[in-house]
Amino acid sequence: MEKPITTLYSKYGTALLYLIxxxxxxxxxVVLFFGLTHLAMPWFWANIIAWVLSVLFAFIANKKVVFNSADMTFRTVIKEGASFFT
Structure with a gap:
C-alpha cells in the first residue's frame, strides 16, 4: 500500500508545486516591498521592483520546477517570458 504523501503527490503533484x-x-x-520601503525607497518604485523580481522568479520557477521545461533557448525564453509577464 502506498503512503498517503506519495499518493497525494502522484495525484496532485503539479498543482501542489504550482501552489508552492x-x-x-x-x-x-512582500519581503522585497517592505525591505525596499524600509530603506526609504518610495512605495511606488518599491512596488514596481518587487513585482518585476517576484514575477521573474515565478516565471523561472514555474518553467523549471513545475513544468520541467528543457527548452531554454534564448528565443523561446524571450517569447514565453513576454507572454508570462503580460
Whole structure:
C-alpha cells in the first residue's frame, strides 16, 4: 500500500508545486516591498521592483520546477517570458 504523501503527490503533484511556487512568489514580493520601503525607497518604485523580481522568479520557477521545461533557448525564453509577464 502506498503512503498517503506519495499518493497525494502522484495525484496532485503539479498543482501542489504550482501552489508552492505561487506562495513563494507572494512571499518574495512582500519581503522585497517592505525591505525596499524600509530603506526609504518610495512605495511606488518599491512596488514596481518587487513585482518585476517576484514575477521573474515565478516565471523561472514555474518553467523549471513545475513544468520541467528543457527548452531554454534564448528565443523561446524571450517569447514565453513576454507572454508570462503580460
Amino acid at each position: 511556487v505561487g506562495g513563494l512568489t507572494t512571499g518574495i514580493n
